[in-house]
Amino acid sequence: METVDLARLQFAVVTIYHYFFVPMSIALAALTAGLQTAWLRTGKPHLRQLTMLVGKLLMATFAVGIVTGLVQEFQFGLSWSEFARFYGDVFGPTLAIEGMLAFFLEATFLGLWFFGWDRLGPRLHLATIWIVAVGTVISAFVILAANSFMQNPAAYEIDPDTGRARLENFGDLLVNEVNLAAFPHTIAGAAMTGGALLLAIGAWRAWRDKAGPTHRDHPSWRLLARLGAWVTLAGGVAVAITGDILGKVMTAVQPMKMAAAEALYTTQSGAPFSVFAIGGADGGKPFFSLDIPYLLSILAAGDPSATVQGIDELQAEYTQMYGPGNYVPWVPVAYWSFRLMIGAGVAAAVIAAVVLWLTRKKRSLPGHSWLARAVLVALPVVPLLPLAANTFGWIFTETARQPWLAFGLFFTADGVSPGLTSAEVLASLIGFGVLYGVLAVIWTRLVLHLARLDLSPDPEAPDPGADDPAGSPNRTGAPIAPSY
Numbered sequence: 211m212e213t214v215d216l217a218r219l220q221f222a223v224v225t226i227y228h229y230f231f232v233p234m235s236i237a238l239a240a241l242t243a244g245l246q247t248a249w250l251r252t253g254k255p256h257l258r259q260l261t262m263l264v265g266k267l268l269m270a271t272f273a274v275g276i277v278t279g280l281v282q283e284f285q286f287g288l289s290w291s292e293f294a295r296f297y298g299d300v301f302g303p304t305l306a307i308e309g310m311l312a313f314f315l316e317a318t319f320l321g322l323w324f325f326g327w328d329r330l331g332p333r334l335h336l337a338t339i340w341i342v343a344v345g346t347v348i349s350a351f352v353i354l355a356a357n358s359f360m361q362n363p364a365a366y367e368i369d370p371d372t373g374r375a376r377l378e379n380f381g382d383l384l385v386n387e388v389n390l391a392a393f394p395h396t397i398a399g400a401a402m403t404g405g406a407l408l409l410a411i412g413a414w415r416a417w418r419d420k421a422g423p424t425h426r427d428h429p430s431w432r433l434l435a436r437l438g439a440w441v442t443l444a445g446g447v448a449v450a451i452t453g454d455i456l457g458k459v460m461t462a463v464q465p466m467k468m469a470a471a472e473a474l475y476t477t478q479s480g481a482p483f484s485v486f487a488i489g490g491a492d493g494g495k496p497f498f499s500l501d502i503p504y505l506l507s508i509l510a511a512g513d514p515s516a517t518v519q520g521i522d523e524l525q526a527e528y529t530q531m532y533g534p535g536n537y538v539p540w541v542p543v544a545y546w547s548f549r550l551m552i553g554a555g556v557a558a559a560v561i562a563a564v565v566l567w568l569t570r571k572k573r574s575l576p577g578h579s580w581l582a583r584a585v586l587v588a589l590p591v592v593p594l595l596p597l598a599a600n601t602f603g604w605i606f607t608e609t610a611r612q613p614w615l616a617f618g619l620f621f622t623a624d625g626v627s628p629g630l631t632s633a634e635v636l637a638s639l640i641g642f643g644v645l646y647g648v649l650a651v652i653w654t655r656l657v658l659h660l661a662r663l664d665l666s667p668d669p670e671a672p673d674p675g676a677d678d679p680a681g682s683p684n685r686t687g688a689p690i691a692p693s694y
Contacts, residue, residue: 214626216635217289222608223639224278224285226601227646231275231653233600236350236397237404238268239316239343241441246336256430259665263434264408265339269324270656274649276312281642289635293615293625297359300366300377304356311349316342350400351384351393358389361611362463363619375619388463391456398448399555399603402596405441406558408434409565410592411661417586430665436569439562442596446559449599454509461510464617466524466537467610470544472506474520481506481518484545537613544610551602558595561588 211219242265249257283305287294294301322330323338330338359366365382366375377383412434419428461468469475472484483505504514511518519527521538528537568582611617615625 211632213630213632213635214623216632216639217626217630218622220285220289220635220639220642222605223646224282224642225608226604228275228278228282229600229604230597231271231278232350233396233400233403233596234407235268235272235275236346236400237402237441238264238271238407239339239346240401241404241408241437242268243336243339243343246339250332250336256433256665260430260434263660263663263665265324266660267407267657269320270653270660272316272320274653276317277649278646279312281645285638285642288638289627289630290625291627293620296374296620296625297616298374300359300375300383301356303377303380304352304383308349308353311345311352316345316349319345347397350396351389354393354396355384355386355389358386358392359383360614360616361392361460361607362386362388363616375616387459388456391452391459395449395452395456398445398452399596399600401445402442402449402555402558403445403593403600405438405443405445405562406596407438407593407657409438409442409562410589412436412438413565413585414589415661428665432569435565439565439569442562443559443566445596446555446562449555457509458511461518464611465519466521466528466539467544468510469519469521469524470539470541470610471548471606472518473541473545474506474518475522477517477520477523479507479517480504480515481510483509532618535613539610539612544606547602547606547609551599551606554595554599554602558592558599561585561592561595 242261245257245261245264248254249261319338319341323335323342326335326338358364363375364386365377365379367378368374369376412431415428416431416435419431457468472481474481474484480503482501482503485500485502506518507516508514510516521541525537529535564581564585568579568585613622614620615622
């Protein structure tokens with residue numbers, strides 16, 4: 211493999227691994243804040259225990275996300291310094307804001323939340339986790355603006371002296387039409403990721419406890435499973451709606467990407483959507499395709515008779531615009547990553563809907579029907595489905611933009627650090643792989659440990675409505691230790 215190919219592989223590994231934890235952190239922060247708010251409003255002890263459980267899941271996930279984010283920034287400077295030189299004036303402000311939010315605001319207030327149970331008044335303590343939840347969303351919006359520039363360059367001008375892209379208006383960068391479409395799609399995907407994790411933990415514990423020697427049926431686990439199922443299902447619906455909007459925007463700004471997603475080589479009016487296709491690994495025209503008539507035109511433009519440009523016409527058009535070259539991405543990767551993204555997301559939403567059906571009217575999850583047993587067998591896979599959907603979505607987004615780093619503006623081959631060798635990239639890739647393997651083991655063991663903890667009643671749990679004038683967390687002033 212050439213150096214640029216290894217550098218692309220390295221960036222893909224680092225980015226995909228980091229993004230395992232980003233959407234989960236966003237969702238878990240909001241869910242922790244929501245559960246704690248419900249506890250303060252109702253005073254129900256089991257809501258406090260669930261708040262602590264989800265909050266500790268957030269702590270473990272957030273920590274790994276911080277570490278992998280640092281590695282990602284290091285890797286960016288290591289292998290892509292030429293692109294950083296060109297793009298730095300645009301990327302710099304977004305990276306600085308995201309870094310300050312993650313390392314200062316979110317990390318600080320998450321620490322205050324975790325260690326403030328017996329030191330802060332209930333409402334002040336609740337405010338700390340809401341600040342974390344809001345900060346994660348703002349952070350996502352800002353960093354997505356940087357990626358949206360790569361999809362649809364905006365709010366810049368080229369400095370005639372340096373040849374660098376110079377940011378003209380930060381506000382215009384934030385409201386890039388791609389960012390406005392990608393942000394809600396990303397947040398909806400994050401909801402599915404966090405919801406699926408809680409669904410799996412809650413359903414597994416409900417089954418394990420009821421099937422155990424004591425035959426306990428702790429209602430909190432059923433509540434956690436249903437909460438996770440509702441969030442996963444709602445996120446799935448939102449993903450479908452926002453994905454439709456994002457697809458139309460992408461068709462307008464990157465028609466080659468959408469043509470590659472459908473392996474559509476010939477421009478068509480009333481274009482069909484390909485459900486399944488078989489073709490060569492070289493990305494040539496498929497020799498078999500199972501199509502749904504008119505659906506692609508509807509998805510691309512909202513009109514069944516709309517014309518959708520094909521790969522061959524776009525290749526000729528780009529050759530005239532940008533000069534000789536191959537502007538066609540690797541079609542099999544674009545085609546199948548697009549479908550695997552949809553398939554994994556739909557599977558997660560379907561399982562969530564089944565769990566809600568099985569637990570309706572206060573029914574216990576385990577049950578004895580074949581459907582209930584199928585859900586129990588699928589539980590280990592449930593958290594992986596939204597992660598897979600997110601991963602395939604990013605693979606599609608980034609690889610189907612090739613050969614561009616910034617679409618129509620900067621080629622991928624021109625962004626690699628000068629003097630970088632294949633051996634250096636390979637050595638760093640191995641190092642990152644070892645580090646990520648260790649982090650994966652640590653995070654998995656932490657999550658499994660937390661999932662096995664009992665939700666025992668906490669005799670020292672505070673009365674959430676009992677703020678005294680001095681601001682102590684309860685009426686007696688006695689310290690309230692969180693249940694670890």
